[in-house]
Amino acid sequence: MNKKLLIAEIIRELETERSQVEINLKSTLRAAAEAPGAMQSHSDTTKSQMHTLADNIRNSLVEKERAISALGNLPESQLQQSEVVQIGSVVEVQESGDKQSFYFVLPEGGGINVKNEKRCIAVLTSRAPLAMVLIGKKKGDSTKFQIPSGKDREMTILNVW
Numbered sequence: 001m002n003k004k005l006l007i008a009e010i011i012r013e014l015e016t017e018r019s020q021v022e023i024n025l026k027s028t029l030r031a032a033a034e035a036p037g038a039m040q041s042h043s044d045t046t047k048s049q050m051h052t053l054a055d056n057i058r059n060s061l062v063e064k065e066r067a068i069s070a071l072g073n074l075p076e077s078q079l080q081q082s083e084v085v086q087i088g089s090v091v092e093v094q095e096s097g098d099k100q101s102f103y104f105v106l107p108e109g110g111g112i113n114v115k116n117e118k119r120c121i122a123v124l125t126s127r128a129p130l131a132m133v134l135i136g137k138k139k140g141d142s143t144k145f146q147i148p149s150g151k152d153r154e155m156t157i158l159n160v161w
Contacts (some may be wrong), residue, residue, distance in 0.1 A: 001090055001116065001161045006104060009114045010123055011071050021057060028054045047117040057140040067108035074107070085160055087133045092115050093134075100158065105131045134138045 032050035078088035085091050091103045100119040104114075110125035124131040133145050135158050144154040 003088065003090065003104075006090070006114055006116055006121065007071055007079075009073060010106075010109050010112055011106075012066055012121070013112050013114065014064055014068050014071070014109060017059065018068065021061045021064060025054060025057045025061060028057055030128065032143075058133040070108040081161055083160060084136060084138050085157070087135075088139075089134075090121065091134055091157060093155040095153070095155045095156055101155075103130070103134065105134065 015080050024057065028050055032047055032054055035047040035050055066160050067077070078086075082087070082089060085105060087105055087107055089105050091105065092106070094100050094102060102119050104121050105126055106123055109123045109128055110128055112123045114123070116120050124134075126132075129148075133143055134157070137143060139157055139160050142154065142156040144152060147153050
C-alpha cells in the first residue's frame with residue numbers, strides 16, 4: 001500500500017476543504033460588516049453572532065492549514081511498515097459479522113475518507129478514541145471497547161501496513 005499516495009490524496013482533500021472554508025469566512029465577514037450594529041438596533045444581535053461565527057470559521061481554517069502542513073512534513077519514518085499499529089499505520093479490521101473497515105492513523109486530518117485500490121480508508125487522528133484503541137495492537141489481535149452511546153464494539157485486526 002502506497003502511503004505517500006494516500007497522504008497526497010488526503011492533502012488534496014484538505015486543500016479543497018480549506019478553499020471552501022476561506023469562501024465561507026469571506027461571506028460571513030461580509031455579512032457581519034453589513035449587519036446592523038447595537039446603535040442601530042438594540043435587540044438585533046446579528047452582528048455579534050456573525051463575528052462569533054467568523055471566529056469559529058477562522059479556527060477551522062487554522063486547523064485545516066495545520067493539518068496540511070503536518071501531513072506535508074510527515075517524517076518518512078512514520079510511514080514505514082510496522083507489525084504494531086502506530087501513527088502512520090493503515091489498519092484493516094473486521095468488525096461484527098463480515099464488515100471490514102480500513103483506517104489510516106495520522107497526527108492530523110481526521111474525518112476524511114480516501115479511496116485506494118477500491119477501498120474506502122477513513123483517516124483517524126491519533127487522538128481519536130478508536131485510534132487510541134487500535135494503537136499498540138497487531139495483526140490477529142481482537143479488541144472490545146465501548147463507544148460513547150454505551151454500546152459495545154468488537155473488532156479483529158486483519159492487517160497492518
